[in-house]
Structure formats: structure tokens, C-alpha cells
């Protein structure tokens with residue numbers, strides 16, 4: 001299926017020079033949505049995934065149906081101050097300044113086998129922070145699933161610098177410029 005044809009590109013959003021990959025046009029297409037969820041699930045079936053963990057907010061759009069398809073539960077990583085119970089937090093660098101992500105302290109058990117999911121891999125700052133949260137809870141990130149990879153921004157290398165391998169990082173649509 002030509003997924004790229006269903007992703008709308010918005011030039012200069014949210015800032016001049018950025019070509020924003022708008023997934024809303026793909027998500028609305030029921031055949032494409034089913035194809036994306038099934039394709040990611042097929043990569044990780046048999047990998048012993050116990051829980052899918054999604055990153056706010058577009059990671060939830062893919063993560064929750066993927067968990068359903070894999071027959072697992074779903075855990076939310078959120079931006080600061082949103083989760084109601086006891087949390088742990090990691091900070092990460094943005095182009096300008098810092099941001100942070102949180103997860104409930106009791107969301108994952110030691111050794112739990114986790115699939116981390118987001119819509120898009122760019123610099124990898126967000127997902128490496130999410131992987132640090134999983135690591136801090138002593139759970140195991142078995143793999144990463146993304147719809148889109150912006151290869152020129154180095155996110156894959158960033159995840160590999162944390163000890164993950166190419167085969168653990170699955171992306172369905174790549175943009176090389």
C-alpha cells in the first residue's frame with residue numbers, strides 16, 4: 001500500500017523550514033489504518049511482547065490499536081504533570097530548551113517485555129527519553145515501532161547509541177530529505 005501518498009506534507013509548519021508530516025489523512029482511511037496496525041504487529045508477533053507503551057500524543061493513536069492487535073495491555077508515557085499517581089520523570093533536550101516525559105512508577109514490572117510506539121522518529125530525543133523511562137523501571141524494551149522515520153535527523157543512530165539494534169527499530173515510511 002502506498003502509505004506516503006496518504007500522508008499530507010505541510011510546508012513550514014510549525015516553523016519555517018519544517019515539512020510537517022500530517023498523519024490525520026492516513027488515519028482517516030480505514031484500509032490504511034488497518035494496514036499500518038497489522039504491519040507493525042506482524043513485525044513483533046512472536047517477540048513475546050507483554051505490553052505496548054505509547055508516547056503522548058500521536059503515539060497513542062497507533063499504540064492502542066497495536067496493543068489490541070497483539071493482545072497486550074497499553075501503557076501511557078505522558079508529558080509532565082498529566083499522570084495522576086506517583087511518577088518517574090526524565091528530561092531531554094529540545095532544539096531550544098528542555099522537555100520531560102513521565103510514566104507511572106507502577107506501570108511496568110521488572111523484566112516486562114515492552115514495545116515502544118510513536119508515530120514518527122525524527123531526532124530520537126523523544127523516544128530515547130521514553131526508553132530511559134522503561135529502563136529506569138527495569139523493564140525491557142524489545143523493540144520500537146513507528147509509522148514514519150525522518151532518516152536525515154539521526155533518530156535511529158541515537159537509539160542505536162543506547163545499545164539497540166537496527167532490527168529492533170521498525171519504521172514503515174521513510175523520508176530521506
Ligand SMILES: O=P(O)(O)OC[C@H]1O[C@H](OP(=O)(O)OP(=O)(O)O)[C@H](O)[C@@H]1O
Nearest residue numbers: 056057058118120121122123124125126
Ligand atoms: O524524534 P523527535 O525529534 O523527538 O521527534 C518526534 C516526536 O515529535 C512529535 O511529537 P510532538 O512533540 O510534536 O507531540 P504530539 O505527538 O503531542 O503532537 C512526534 O509525535 C514524536 O513524538
Ligand SMILES: Nc1ncnc2[nH]cnc12
Nearest residue numbers: 018019020021022120122
Ligand atoms: N516533520 C515532522 N512532522 C511531523 N511530526 C514531527 N515531529 C518531529 N518532526 C516532525
